[in-house]
Amino acid sequence: MALRPSRAAGLIAGCAVLSGIASAPAANAQDSTAPGRAAVDGSAPSWATPSARVGHADPRQQRHIQVALALRDPAGAEALAKAVSTPGSPQYGRHLTNADFVARFAPSEQTVDQVTAWLRSQGLRVTGVAGNRHFVEADGEVGQLQAAFRTTLGKFRHTTRDGRTHVLTAPESAVSVPAAMRGTVTAVLGLDDAAKTISPALAGARRPDGTRPSVTPAAGDPTSCARSWGEANNAAVPQKYAAGQQSNFLCGYTSPQLRAIYGLTSAHTGAGQNVGIVGAYNLPTIVSDTNRAAAQFGAPALTTGQYNAVLPASFSDQDRCGPDSWASEQALDVQAIHEVAPAARITYYAGKSCFDLFTTLNRAVADNQVSVINNSWLYPGESTVSQAERDQMGAIAVQAAIQGQAILFASGDSGDNSAAAAAGRAEASYPASHPWVTAVGGTSVALDANNRVKFQTGWENSGNTQTGSTWTPQSDADGRFAGGAGGGVSKLYDQPDYQQGVVPSSIAGGHRAVPDISALADSYTGLAIGLTTAQGYVTYSSGGTSLAAPILVGLVADAQQAHGGARLGFLNGALYAMAGKPQVADVKPVKSGIWSPFMASFGYVTVPQAPGSYLLDLDSKPQTLQSGPGWDRVTGVGTPATGFVAALGQ
DSSP: OOOOOOOOOOHHHHHHTTOOOOOOOOGGGGGGGGEEEETTEEETOTTGGGGGGEEETTTTOOEEEEEEEOOOOHHHHHHHOOOOOOOTTTTTOOOHHHHHHHHHHHHOOHHEEEEEEHHHHHEEEEEEOOOOOEEEEEEEEEOOOOOOOOOOOEEEEOOOOSOOOEEEEEEEOOOOOEEETTHHHHHHHEEGGGGGGEEOEEEOOOTTTTTTOOOOOOOTTTTTBBBSTTOOTTSSSOOOOOTSEEEEEEBBHHHHHHHHHHHHHTTOOOOTTTEEEEEOOOOOOOOHHHHHHHHHOOOOOOOOOOOEEOOOOOOOOOOHHHHHHHHHHHHHHHHHHHSTTTTTTTEEEEEGGGGGHHHHHHHHHHHHOOOOOEEEBBBBBGGOHHHHHHHHHHHHHHHHHTTTEEEEOOOOOOOOOOOGGGTTTOOBBBBSSTTTTTTEEEEEEEEOOTTTTTEEEEEEEEEEETTTTEEEEEOOTTTTTTEOOOOHHHHHHEEEEEGGGSSSSHHTTTEEEOOOOEEEEOOOGGGEEEEEEHHHHHEEEEHHHHHHHHHHHHHHHHHHHTTOOOOOOSSHHHHHHHTTTTEEEOOOOOOEEEEESSOEEEETTOOOOOOOEEEEEOOOOOOSOOOHHHHHHHBBTTTETTTTTHHTTO
């Protein structure tokens, strides 16, 4: 599934480089509103234009909203986050508890009381207040919300960067609140439907009929999967690459194979660590599925109490969010983390729907029980998200950094997001492009029969179809592109200081660049997982950057174990300090290919649907992205190698 950014005098100046916290609305906001009202800046998304409007929202429709409240000292919070997150800073690693953060930076109880009283006076039902007082949640009908926030909710046609067209509800103009709350309310989430475009960054190998290929090769069948690179190579098809550089699709790496890719030993277990996952809905069979897959693929079973789920009272919007995709994402996240850090405790934070992911992430931060938080979901492009909503990501992530929590996001599975229906314009995914998170890109990995890495290259696949004795490059709606990791340069955020001197200025142009680091993502060389579906228990090879992100979470858990259990906190300063060192392998293109009798489904990428004979060219620049020497827009600083766990944060 996919929805799928520190240091004192210099701290305050540096805050402009790592901007992203919501600040008080501009003093002249009242000029654009009725007397006695204050506008909430950035609350109307850029895509909600008059030309895209197709109708009114139903005034009787029920909507759930989250009213975001400003930090008391946002500049001070960001300065502290930089200080505790920058290697070499006197305050590096001196994290606050969540209680200390609330006492120092959170909105006051009086502020919460003021906002909740006003919401109730408007006929809205207040349903909760976040533990860090960041959000006040409420329910109400569209008509009540329009009256309370002095706006009109319309319906708009919007085409996202992955080429999908949606009809989304959104405010037609900026929302406003009473002038007495000027500078208090920084956003009202839930008034627009941008979350409908969120998808899990998940790619799974599927045949055109929807079935998944076996993770066990069939004896004597030259068209079945390979358990290691080149174990099976269909000699009946044209051999485009040199001997040893073409292989059948992989069955899905097992736990020992995955651990071998990153040089892990039996000592690397993540013992004593508690990591988190944020997703939507809940797979009720997750523990039994994980243990069944562990027995099949060589991992230890979960122990009693090792897995915990924090669930809402109920779930909603199943018809708009696709619970089945979130279930397979949950299985992939849990099983990937467990295989890399088999003794780490895992806490799954479940959103009641895909519309509540920021609220759910905020809960994981406010609880402060986990040190690393995995997010395998994303918006396919920054432009889908309103400024007010982006500001909330900044406030949440800065609190996490102050508390020593690392937030990881998948970079996406649609490459540069230049789908044909999006007019071919490249755009980075969000929230991966936020400078206060760690964006995880993807690799294709060839592991030999002796569990040695033959090569790793960037995950950017080009598709070919066999025509007689030759391979014909595919030329469908997305051209040759057949799936690949997200990457690019933000149009919203300035270049953070941790990227300076590492990301070439010719690429960044003074802006935040994505990703930061990478791991295994290509499902043709993916991870074997298992889960229970409506059709029963199934096993298959799964991938996407939603595999890469939890792999990194597990590696961070192992690194924290190796460092005596101390939290590493926001990772990017430490990761960029490792650029060019042997513990982070530099990823470059390798002339190689994978044969398959089907084309795997990667998000909304257009690929042939019929069974046939196909060849995937690896890392061959089917769009604008390709790995290369040094930092690149597919793998960031590179991918973890042997010694990464010991070196991270040192």
